[in-house]
Amino acid sequence: MRIALSALFIAAVFTTVTVVNARYSETLDPFLYDYMTENFEEDTAAHNAIAAILLNYRMYDTMFEALILLTAIIGMNQFLPSPVELKELSARKQVAVGDKVGKE
Amino acid sequence: MSSESSITRVIVGLLYPFILLLGFYVIINGHYTPGGGFQGGSILASLFIARYVVFPVEDIDSEMLHLSQRFVLALLLLAPTVLLFTGAVHAYPEYRASYLTLMDIFIGVQVGYGLGVAVLRFAFFRGVGESWRF
Amino acid sequence: MALLEFLDVSDLAVALFFIGLYGAMTQRNIIKTIMSVGIMDLAAVVFFMLANYQPGAGPPITGTPVERMADPVPQALMITAIVIGVSVVAMCLAMFMRVAYRYGTADWNILIRRLDK
Numbered sequence: 016m017r018i019a020l021s022a023l024f025i026a027a028v029f030t031t032v033t034v035v036n037a038r039y040s041e042t043l044d045p046f047l048y049d050y051m052t053e054n055f056e057e058d059t060a061a062h063n064a065i066a067a068i069l070l071n072y073r074m075y076d077t078m079f080e081a082l083i084l085l086t087a088i089i090g091m092n093q094f095l096p097s098p099v100e101l102k103e104l105s106a107r108k109q110v111a112v113g114d115k116v117g118k119e
Numbered sequence: 120m121s122s123e124s125s126i127t128r129v130i131v132g133l134l135y136p137f138i139l140l141l142g143f144y145v146i147i148n149g150h151y152t153p154g155g156g157f158q159g160g161s162i163l164a165s166l167f168i169a170r171y172v173v174f175p176v177e178d179i180d181s182e183m184l185h186l187s188q189r190f191v192l193a194l195l196l197l198a199p200t201v202l203l204f205t206g207a208v209h210a211y212p213e214y215r216a217s218y219l220t221l222m223d224i225f226i227g228v229q230v231g232y233g234l235g236v237a238v239l240r241f242a243f244f245r246g247v248g249e250s251w252r253f
Numbered sequence: 254m255a256l257l258e259f260l261d262v263s264d265l266a267v268a269l270f271f272i273g274l275y276g277a278m279t280q281r282n283i284i285k286t287i288m289s290v291g292i293m294d295l296a297a298v299v300f301f302m303l304a305n306y307q308p309g310a311g312p313p314i315t316g317t318p319v320e321r322m323a324d325p326v327p328q329a330l331m332i333t334a335i336v337i338g339v340s341v342v343a344m345c346l347a348m349f350m351r352v353a354y355r356y357g358t359a360d361w362n363i364l365i366r367r368l369d370k
Binding site: 059060061062063065066067069070071074077078081082084085087088091092095096097098101 | 149150151152153154155156181185188189192195196199203204212215216219222223226229230233234236237240241243244245
């Protein structure tokens, strides 16, 4: 029952989005495309436009995206302790190794 | 896949230097052909994963990998601040290509170590709790 | 069919997004829900890379003439978006592993029943 309702809802929203896309469409000003494809070789000595964008025009994006990887690994450090850390934590009695699972 | 299978171990051992070479090729030539830091870094990360998959022994020191990843990330955040944002790269136009290659190497090594540490932490986890009951 | 003339190629990416949304709403296994969230991330990436499409375009390196270059800006932004998607899925899987080892199941309904006890 819930699956049928979800399928109906998703089909309705998808049809609405498709119909709206077919009737109304707008285009943006191609200023960024013109500037990037013409000037990326004089400003930065790169032969690859994407490397010039990622390492010169949009350096902040690259720097903070490298920080996101570090944040994900720190979060995984919290959830997935290694056996050495587990022994250390149970010696200080902060986590009970070998919890009992409740019966169903 | 049991750990006694020696075919995959021998083949991965033979392919190891070629994958390493391909990864560094994609990283270093990132400013000339399509490629760059992230793409080459993923190729380097696949080496750690392949090595653990064919030979599941926990002798890789993931703490040292994490430490070197954080060190390279500190260099990655420091180099543009000193070189790019102060205009030093524009004052000496013949070093611009070397700056791009340097940044690509930092990004590639950081992404490779980061993804390797992530997968190895999944693999070395010992559960706190009883085993599965469905 | 006359319906196919109204459809654009970017509607494929929208359909992929809604398939991922349907999976996140109705799946009973936790791993399949996480996979559906990953599919939604990648559908957004595909949609942005189809922007400003010109037939017969070449890669944006110095070999191709300037009038026929593909748009480099969405491609450069989507490299960052893919890494963000990978980080989100990694965090979800780490949380799932703790829950699964503690409560011993990978099913949403059984997990909720065991949480309430």
